[in-house]
Amino acid sequence: MFRLSRLARFLLPLTVSGITLLSGCAGMTQATRGAGVADANAPVDEQQVNALYAQLDQASGQYEDALQLVRSGDQQQADQTLDKALDQLKVAAAKCGDVAGCDPQRFFSVFDHLLRLKDGSFIAGDEGDTLPDTPDAGVTGDAPSPVIQALPRAQQSVTLLRGHKLSDLIAMNGPVKAALEEWLTWLRPQLMNAYINYEYMRYEMWPAYRKADLPEAILFGILAKESGGKVHAVSRSGAAGPLQFMYSTGRRFGLGTVDGFDERFDPALSAKANAAYMDEQLKVFNDNLELTLAAYNGGEGRVRRLVDGRSISFYDPKIYFSLPAETRDYVPMVLAAAWLFLHPQRYHLKFPHVDARPGHIELQRPASLSELTVCLGEAGGKRDGWFRVLRNLNPRLNPQKAQPAGTRLNAPKVLEKAYATSCAAGHWPTLAADLHAASDPTMPASMRMRHYRVRRGDTLSGIVRRLGCSNVHTVARMNHLHPPRYAIRAGHTLKLPRCTR
Structure with missing residues (x-):
C-alpha cells in the first residue's frame, strides 16, 4: 500500500498552493481579491478553463488506474501512475485560482469523488484503521486520509450537483425534517438495511453515478426509498428492481429482457439507466433536483405540464398540492436519506462498517x-x-x-x-x-403445480408476492402472459408453482 510518507510529498505543496488557494478564492469578494487570484470581472478564457478541467479529468482517471494497479499487485507501475496523477492535480488546482471562469468547487468535487472510492481514500494509513468520529468524516468505512485532514473543514463533505453544493439544495424545511424523523425512528431498520445492501452493491452501482458527475448520496436516497436495496423488489404498479423502473421507462433507458432476464433487476444496469434519467430530467427542469425526483416518482410528463417551463419550486403550492400524496412524500424522503448518508453523526446515527470488498x-x-x-x-x-x-x-x-x-x-x-x-x-x-x-424444483410438475383464481383488484406481481413466489416472469411464462402489463382478469385461473420465498 502507499504509505503516509509518499503522500506527504504531495499534500504539503497542494495544501499551500492548491487547496488553500481554492478555499480562499471561493470565499473572496471582488474587493478582497489580490494578486495571483483571477479578477471576477475578467473575461472568461473558455479555452484555458476547459484545458484545466481536462487535466483534472485526466488526473482523476490516472488516480483510479493507480488504485487498480495496486489491487493487481503492480506496485512499481502504481507508484509511477499515482505520482503523475497527483502532480497533475496539484498543478491544475493551483492554476485554477488564476484563470477567470475556473470553478474551484469542481476541483473539490473531484477530491470528494476520489476520497469516496472504495478501499481508496488516497490509500492512506494501514489496513484496520477506522474513520474518526467527526461529523463530516464520511460513511464509506475507508481509512482516514491526510487529504481529508488537509481540506478546509467546510469542504470535507462537499458533493456537487451541477456546480451547487448538495447541502445548499436540500432545504431543511418541514417536509424534509419530518422525513428525517421517519428515517430515524420507525424506518430506521429499513435505512440500515438499505445502507448494508447498498455497500455490497456499491462497486456495481456507484461508477455510473460517478461517470455522470451525480452525487452518490442521491443514488443512496433513491435506493433506500424505492427498494431498500432489494434487487428483486416489484411494486404493485409493476415497477421493478433496486431503483424501481417501470417497464416502459426502463426500455427507454436500455433496460430490456435478455434471455428471459429483466434487466431492471441488474444493479449495475439499473444504476446506469437511473443516472441517464436523472441527467436528462435535470436538464429539463433547469437542474432543479426536487422537481427531477418528483418526475422520477410521479412521471416527467405530469411534472413538466405543471411547471410549464417556469422557474418554480417543488414546494410552491401550485406544484406541491397538484402532485399525488405519494410524490409529495417521496421527494423529501429521498432528500432526507441522502442527507443522512452524508451526515449520519449529526443525528446520532452510525452506519455499520461493512467489509464489502x-x-x-x-x-x-x-x-x-x-x-x-x-x-x-x-x-x-x-x-x-x-x-x-x-x-x-x-x-x-x-x-x-x-x-x-x-x-x-x-x-x-x-x-x-x-x-x-x-x-x-x-x-x-x-x-x-x-x-x-425437500422442495426440489426438479420433482414432477404435477406434484408441484397449484392453481389460483384471480380476484377483482389482483395484479400478477401482487399475487406472486403474496403467495411467496420469487419470480413474476416464471409465472407469466407458465400462463402465457406478456410484459409489460401481464394483463389478468377476475375469474381467470392461473397456474402457479409451489412457491417458496
Whole structure:
C-alpha cells in the first residue's frame, strides 16, 4: 500500500498552493481579491478553463488506474501512475485560482469523488484503521486520509450537483425534517438495511453515478426509498428492481429482457439507466433536483405540464398540492436519506462498517444460492445470513436452482475463505442439500403445480408476492402472459408453482 510518507510529498505543496488557494478564492469578494487570484470581472478564457478541467479529468482517471494497479499487485507501475496523477492535480488546482471562469468547487468535487472510492481514500494509513468520529468524516468505512485532514473543514463533505453544493439544495424545511424523523425512528431498520445492501452493491452501482458527475448520496436516497436495496423488489404498479423502473421507462433507458432476464433487476444496469434519467430530467427542469425526483416518482410528463417551463419550486403550492400524496412524500424522503448518508453523526446515527470488498466463489460442487446461504451460516459475523447479498450480486440466477460445479458467483471477498472452509465439503453442504431436496424444483410438475383464481383488484406481481413466489416472469411464462402489463382478469385461473420465498 502507499504509505503516509509518499503522500506527504504531495499534500504539503497542494495544501499551500492548491487547496488553500481554492478555499480562499471561493470565499473572496471582488474587493478582497489580490494578486495571483483571477479578477471576477475578467473575461472568461473558455479555452484555458476547459484545458484545466481536462487535466483534472485526466488526473482523476490516472488516480483510479493507480488504485487498480495496486489491487493487481503492480506496485512499481502504481507508484509511477499515482505520482503523475497527483502532480497533475496539484498543478491544475493551483492554476485554477488564476484563470477567470475556473470553478474551484469542481476541483473539490473531484477530491470528494476520489476520497469516496472504495478501499481508496488516497490509500492512506494501514489496513484496520477506522474513520474518526467527526461529523463530516464520511460513511464509506475507508481509512482516514491526510487529504481529508488537509481540506478546509467546510469542504470535507462537499458533493456537487451541477456546480451547487448538495447541502445548499436540500432545504431543511418541514417536509424534509419530518422525513428525517421517519428515517430515524420507525424506518430506521429499513435505512440500515438499505445502507448494508447498498455497500455490497456499491462497486456495481456507484461508477455510473460517478461517470455522470451525480452525487452518490442521491443514488443512496433513491435506493433506500424505492427498494431498500432489494434487487428483486416489484411494486404493485409493476415497477421493478433496486431503483424501481417501470417497464416502459426502463426500455427507454436500455433496460430490456435478455434471455428471459429483466434487466431492471441488474444493479449495475439499473444504476446506469437511473443516472441517464436523472441527467436528462435535470436538464429539463433547469437542474432543479426536487422537481427531477418528483418526475422520477410521479412521471416527467405530469411534472413538466405543471411547471410549464417556469422557474418554480417543488414546494410552491401550485406544484406541491397538484402532485399525488405519494410524490409529495417521496421527494423529501429521498432528500432526507441522502442527507443522512452524508451526515449520519449529526443525528446520532452510525452506519455499520461493512467489509464489502468484491470477490468471487467458484463452486466446487453443485449448489443453489439457498444451499450456500445455509452452509455459510453467519460467516464473517453476519447475523442475518447471506441470502440477500448473494441474491443481489447474482440477480440472474434462480436462488432455488442448483448451479453446476465450476460456476463462478459474485460474492463479498470475505466469503471466499468461508466457502472453502464450510461449503466445499463436509457436514454443512450435505445438510444444506438435504434441506433443499425437500422442495426440489426438479420433482414432477404435477406434484408441484397449484392453481389460483384471480380476484377483482389482483395484479400478477401482487399475487406472486403474496403467495411467496420469487419470480413474476416464471409465472407469466407458465400462463402465457406478456410484459409489460401481464394483463389478468377476475375469474381467470392461473397456474402457479409451489412457491417458496
